[in-house]
Amino acid sequence: MATEIKVPTLGESITSGIIAAWHVKEGDYVEKDQVIYELETDKITSEGLAEVSGVISLKAEEGDEVDIGQTVAKIDESASAPEKEDAPAEPEPAPGVEERAQVPEAKTPVPVYEKPSSKPETAAKPKPAAPAKSQPVSDKSGRTTRKRLSPLRKKIAERLVNAQQETAMLTTFNEVDLSAIKALRAKHQESFTEVHGVKLGFMSFFVKAAVRALQQTPAINAMIDGEEIVENHYYDIGIAVSTEKGLIVPVVRDCESLSLANIEKEIRNYAEKARAGKIAFEDIQGGVFTITNGGVFGSLLSTPILNSPQSAILGMHTIQDRPVAVDGQVVIRPMMYLALSYDHRIIDGKEAVTFLIKMKEILENPLHLLLEL
Numbered sequence: 001m002a003t004e005i006k007v008p009t010l011g012e013s014i015t016s017g018i019i020a021a022w023h024v025k026e027g028d029y030v031e032k033d034q035v036i037y038e039l040e041t042d043k044i045t046s047e048g049l050a051e052v053s054g055v056i057s058l059k060a061e062e063g064d065e066v067d068i069g070q071t072v073a074k075i076d077e078s079a080s081a082p083e084k085e086d087a088p089a090e091p092e093p094a095p096g097v098e099e100r101a102q103v104p105e106a107k108t109p110v111p112v113y114e115k116p117s118s119k120p121e122t123a124a125k126p127k128p129a130a131p132a133k134s135q136p137v138s139d140k141s142g143r144t145t146r147k148r149l150s151p152l153r154k155k156i157a158e159r160l161v162n163a164q165q166e167t168a169m170l171t172t173f174n175e176v177d178l179s180a181i182k183a184l185r186a187k188h189q190e191s192f193t194e195v196h197g198v199k200l201g202f203m204s205f206f207v208k209a210a211v212r213a214l215q216q217t218p219a220i221n222a223m224i225d226g227e228e229i230v231e232n233h234y235y236d237i238g239i240a241v242s243t244e245k246g247l248i249v250p251v252v253r254d255c256e257s258l259s260l261a262n263i264e265k266e267i268r269n270y271a272e273k274a275r276a277g278k279i280a281f282e283d284i285q286g287g288v289f290t291i292t293n294g295g296v297f298g299s300l301l302s303t304p305i306l307n308s309p310q311s312a313i314l315g316m317h318t319i320q321d322r323p324v325a326v327d328g329q330v331v332i333r334p335m336m337y338l339a340l341s342y343d344h345r346i347i348d349g350k351e352a353v354t355f356l357i358k359m360k361e362i363l364e365n366p367l368h369l370l371l372e373l
Helices: 151-166 179-196 203-216 260-275 349-364
Strands: 002-006 016-022 035-040 045-049 054-058 065-067 071-076 169-177 222-225 228-231 237-239 241-243 246-248 289-293 312-316 320-326 329-343
Touching: 002 054, 035 071, 151 246, 169 349, 179 260, 179 329, 179 349, 203 237, 203 260, 203 289, 203 312, 203 349, 241 260, 312 349, 329 349
Parallel strands: 237 289, 289 312
Antiparallel strands: 002 071, 016 035, 016 065, 035 045, 054 071, 169 329, 222 228, 241 246, 312 329, 320 329
């Protein structure tokens, strides 16, 4: 009897994945719940488990794109497990051959002396390991290097291109003076950390400000589904996290009811899980709005691409001391450019600009956002 191993349902809007790696070979005996393959999607990497024990037959190769429900392997349950090899016994001297005078004490068996053949034998040399598929290959001149595009990177590229082709994407900008938030963090950071066990960062302020701005501009919190507009009345905010394999967007749920401390804890936990490769599919499902922070890499200005099917995404950037006019005087302030990319099919320019102005007002006057010290 053979059990089919099929690609499981991965989550909202995910219809396929790519076999990134097999951890077993054709004909191997596998145990139930053993990890047998890695599956990459445009959002996450997942591990596939053997549902039963038996001999496996592979039905897909590394790099193949497979659909949800597609059979990628079969396991023959009728095959018996291979017997475990006992430690080799020490060989006895062959008849007619004298034993060595002394046998060194060693855990490995000592080979029996045999008469050498008339033809000298060349010692077999181990074959060099084949290079991994993703190993970079340089040309003879050393001027260029080629390496395989990772399955996850290919899917991310496809998704981003589709977002630009299928939406009327537009970006509007504003800037925000973060003097008040920086002063507030400096004054209360120590006590906040003692009480809540997490540092007070900038992102929690931006999440809470985004929720307030979404509540006042509900069109930003809507989506297009076919010929219908879906209005969302909840505030699950996606926070883009950079990993070695690419960008993923775990979702912080019910941000309207979370404190600054709880938002910081959620973001920290997701960042740790993402970089350890422990993000689950339910962690990235849903979300009505996304925030991405290119400022951590030094980006001064950018136009973020929509995280489909969402209708808008906020881009944060590096904080830079710049001269600005305040009450007729030129002063130096910590300034950040904000960028809101949005789907112009559903969001008008007035609403996009109103959203950013509301963000600016809240961030420049953050005292109404409770610190809960």
